[in-house]
Amino acid sequence: MKYKTHMIITLARPSLHLSLLYYLLGLTILLLPLSVNSDTQTKIEAKSTKPPLTAVHEYVLDNGLKVLVKQDKRAPIAVMYIWYKVGSSYEQEGLTGVSHVLEHMMFKGTEKHPTGEFNRILAENGAQDNAFTSQDYTAYYEVIASDRLEVAMELEADRMRGVLLPPEEFKKELEVVKEERRWRTEDKPTSMTYEQFQANAFINSPYRTPVIGWMTDLDNMTVKDARAWYKKWYTPNNATLVVAGDVEPEAIHQMVQKHFASIKKTVLPELKVQKEVKQIGLRSIQVKVPAKVPYLIMGYKSPNLLTAKEKWEPYALEVLASVLDGGSSARLVKELVRKQEIATSVSASHSGYGRLPDLFTFSGIPAKNSSVSNLRKAIEVEIDKLKTQLVSNEELSRVKAQTIASEVYERDSIKHQASVMGFLESVGLGHRLMDEYVDNIAAITAQQIQAVAKKYLIEDGLTVAELIPQAIDPQKVHKPAPALRH
Numbered sequence: 001m002k003y004k005t006h007m008i009i010t011l012a013r014p015s016l017h018l019s020l021l022y023y024l025l026g027l028t029i030l031l032l033p034l035s036v037n038s039d040t041q042t043k044i045e046a047k048s049t050k051p052p053l054t055a056v057h058e059y060v061l062d063n064g065l066k067v068l069v070k071q072d073k074r075a076p077i078a079v080m081y082i083w084y085k086v087g088s089s090y091e092q093e094g095l096t097g098v099s100h101v102l103e104h105m106m107f108k109g110t111e112k113h114p115t116g117e118f119n120r121i122l123a124e125n126g127a128q129d130n131a132f133t134s135q136d137y138t139a140y141y142e143v144i145a146s147d148r149l150e151v152a153m154e155l156e157a158d159r160m161r162g163v164l165l166p167p168e169e170f171k172k173e174l175e176v177v178k179e180e181r182r183w184r185t186e187d188k189p190t191s192m193t194y195e196q197f198q199a200n201a202f203i204n205s206p207y208r209t210p211v212i213g214w215m216t217d218l219d220n221m222t223v224k225d226a227r228a229w230y231k232k233w234y235t236p237n238n239a240t241l242v243v244a245g246d247v248e249p250e251a252i253h254q255m256v257q258k259h260f261a262s263i264k265k266t267v268l269p270e271l272k273v274q275k276e277v278k279q280i281g282l283r284s285i286q287v288k289v290p291a292k293v294p295y296l297i298m299g300y301k302s303p304n305l306l307t308a309k310e311k312w313e314p315y316a317l318e319v320l321a322s323v324l325d326g327g328s329s330a331r332l333v334k335e336l337v338r339k340q341e342i343a344t345s346v347s348a349s350h351s352g353y354g355r356l357p358d359l360f361t362f363s364g365i366p367a368k369n370s371s372v373s374n375l376r377k378a379i380e381v382e383i384d385k386l387k388t389q390l391v392s393n394e395e396l397s398r399v400k401a402q403t404i405a406s407e408v409y410e411r412d413s414i415k416h417q418a419s420v421m422g423f424l425e426s427v428g429l430g431h432r433l434m435d436e437y438v439d440n441i442a443a444i445t446a447q448q449i450q451a452v453a454k455k456y457l458i459e460d461g462l463t464v465a466e467l468i469p470q471a472i473d474p475q476k477v478h479k480p481a482p483a484l485r486h
Ligand SMILES: [Zn+2]
Pocket: 008, 100, 104, 177, 180, 485, 486
């Protein structure tokens, strides 16, 4: 279950204390027995066909806030996420980047907790906190000793409606975001290529715009824009609260009631359908920026789980991606990097978990004695093989076992579980999809992989971007990374 790669994740502050937290969160321990809760208000979600890892307690407050609680007592830690259903795919032209700018402003104070207090209080309580913005959601989280969870919950509830957005702070933070854009995109040739690629692959899908926003939109963004965005989308009925770890679901229910129940429900704006127009032929672009090496991105229009008519297709594409790029024995690295020495790196992935249909993407750097066009041809040869020859049983079993094992391994982390539940809810797939994932991957056949290769990896649905390196100005001093927090 792969995340979207293009999300803007805040860089966490490293510390010894945090490494210990991560160690605790990542501990490998045998599965815990299912805990049963007698609270009648709490609906226990469990998969009936096989024993679930642990049950998820799920309920909705009267104001529309969706709450998911998962108990996991391996370490005295709690992870809390709050997910808002808003991201760059909700933004209109001229306002790109506003979701991410608002994410920054969420740390800039409320009436109750002025600027700086949010971070100070959490730090004093030994918490790790952060936030990220993606195309489909904006999320905030805290990792904290479970007996101090209420500190974090009070702060999150307070900033759901209480953020002040002071104009002076906004002005400063907008500059921070612009610096972030320069550093993460404009000074990185592969990121620039990706941004141009995405904008050309889509005509009217909002996935065409970057999460960080176009610079011209950032230049013209006002505090009024951020305030309107906040009022519109930051409401209990547009959010999912996920709590996982060493917590008692009944106590969490009471805590959630205490801090969130008084926040009023609002009427959410109606989202217009923005269905991407059908692609009717190959699109190809060149990106000329200062760079040391060339770079290739190829993306094929593909279905997502939420809207696919055939629900198995996105899973088949995910397994297909693993056949090509799932570990050191996968086809692309074996053929193109090690055997033919055409590429120094090459990868394939499918984005099927978004709110809207996305792409099956290849990217790579040609080897020194090769070229982008050779790399593209070699990738197309691998695609043709998938269309004409069935993947053998042996290879398919190995790839599926690997895909499932890596997911199961990741799920050992409380934080991973909480984040998967939250993002699945936020894009409209529902957290229970997580329980079905392993079965859905295991059910994919070689014939289905061949069928999706033939149906989707076709030239009429393809967009290609080639980075053509330009001379790097020796006068240009490479600035050190800005101290980005969000
Ligand atoms: Zn940021």
